[in-house]
Amino acid sequence: MDWLVQMLGLPESYLSKGEGGGVIQGSASEAIVTCMVAARERMIRKCCERLEGEEKERRIAQTKGKLVAMGSDMVHSASPKGALIASTLYYSIPVKAEDGFALTRKGLRTALKEQEEKGRIPYYCTVTLGATATCAVDVFKEIAEVKKEYPDLWIHVDAAYAGAALVCEEYQHHAKYFGEFDSFNFNMHKWLLVNFDASCLFVRHRHDLISALTITPSYLLNPSAISGQVTDYRDWQIPLGRRFRALKIWFTLRSYGVSGLQHHIRRTIKLGEFFADLIKGRSDLFNIITGPSFALTVISVVPPKKTEQQKLVNGEVNDFIPDAEQQHREEANAVTKQVYEAVNARGEVFLTSGVIAGNYAIRVVSANQNAEEKWVKRAFELLVEEAEKVHSQA
Ligand SMILES: Cc1ncc(COP(=O)(O)O)c(C=O)c1O
Incomplete structure (x- = not known):
């Protein structure tokens, strides 16, 4: 210790x-x-x-x-x-x-x-x-x-x-x-x-x-x-x-050494930054709520844009409705949950969710020893596919 x-x-x-x-x-x-x-x-x-x-x-x-x-x-x-x-x-x-x-x-x-x-x-x-x-x-x-x-x-x-x-x-x-x-x-x-x-x-x-x-x-x-x-x-x-937990800690410290542990942390943090950069490149589909921070990026899905016809039906004259912020949040929460569930249902990657200040969020972390750029990219691609599906169905 x-x-x-x-x-x-x-x-x-x-x-x-x-x-x-x-x-x-x-x-x-x-x-x-x-x-x-x-x-x-x-x-x-x-x-x-x-x-x-x-x-x-x-x-x-x-x-x-x-x-x-x-x-x-x-x-x-x-x-x-x-x-x-x-x-x-x-x-x-x-x-x-x-x-x-x-x-x-x-x-x-x-x-x-x-x-x-x-x-x-x-x-x-x-x-x-x-x-x-x-x-x-x-x-x-x-x-x-x-x-x-x-x-x-x-x-x-x-x-x-x-x-x-x-x-x-x-x-x-x-x-x-x-x-x-x-x-x-x-x-x-x-x-x-x-x-x-x-x-x-x-x-x-x-x-x-x-x-x-x-x-x-x-x-x-x-x-x-x-x-x-x-x-x-x-x-x-x-x-x-x-x-006797000290023994396994001792083995880990002696096997990796401080530099090995540092390498692991830096590598996985970098992967988190890589994921966040991919997400930033699709600001039409995703918002970053927090991060990347310690390999964790927290995102939400951008709700699909409404057509003029839909706005007319909803009574949204000139894009203005009194509780626009609340409505936008509800729409974002619904599509984020939909995308989150759709990605997990595919069974290829398993993401976790959370609610942050009333916003439904998807949490993606790359802190696993086996995490590699190709898996992080694949998680991003799955998110894109499911978010695009939701947008195209709107
Ligand atoms: C910040 C923080 N504190 C406490 C815990 C609880 O950890 P444990 O399962 O070791 O009790 C967690 C678990 O995710 C955590 O993230």
Whole structure:
């Protein structure tokens, strides 16, 4: 895990030689809920320090009911699910297309103030490097400024997919402010050539995890644990037992080397750019909603142009109708869904979809080890064929 800190250009505070360290877990969802529990316990300790006995118990119960976790409305569902499991409230912060769907200082600050005005206690926030739907990146510099005003708010960086890109120096600027945050997680099994599952979680203060998750019954006591000679990862995670995931990570690192991993990331990002360029060349058929970003391009299909006769039937005089924008969106959503389903029904490539700010979207990612230019081109051709079919039927 210390090798990974160096390889990804993460802050030194995540190294095990200081107060931090890393632990390999099974999934980003597991990492998120683990951090939420640690954050919850840290906040409860803070709110109830110096109290004793029943008074303390009462205050703990009151505090628990007020705790709220948050994240932008682009975060993966693992965050609201984490709050569900940690049994706290959750608030989803709206983000805007004009900000690239990123969480900003203003967005976070407004949400924190709103929650406080409601009597709630914000204790945890997920920020994202590479949101699932769009690969959006939150504005870490601004979030780090807000963290200074709210030092007890646990900030977790969810980089489940795109964190792998940090292996290349040209993406490491994203990690510049991670030293201000409490934890960071990325899945090596998503884009960094390790078999499922290998989710790497790093914390700045391992004490936060250990003090929340340590329970030592007599049957787990042994001289090494008592002397502190070994790191007991059961205190850094939910289960007691662990798989030996470090071995497959070790094999991957030693087989590819850092340069091999960099080559893989750069090659697949380039393929994403190649796909986006093809799409740009057919602006009569497609719109790019976001990207290419970390090999992901998110597109919608342009609705077919209406004939003068159709416009007359619809009552669209001089191209003007009062709710033109809404109507255009509905038409685009319908044709995008139609093309998406038609391409997948052919069974040659399998694309995924999503809804971004009310827009139905097709998501194309080239981050697979076996991705090649010819397959990416073929996916584009299939999209063109099906979009042209829809246009010709209009
Ligand atoms: C940004 C992000 N976070 C979390 C997850 C959840 O990952 P896991 O299946 O490891 O829980 C995903 C999965 O796609 C993701 O893209």
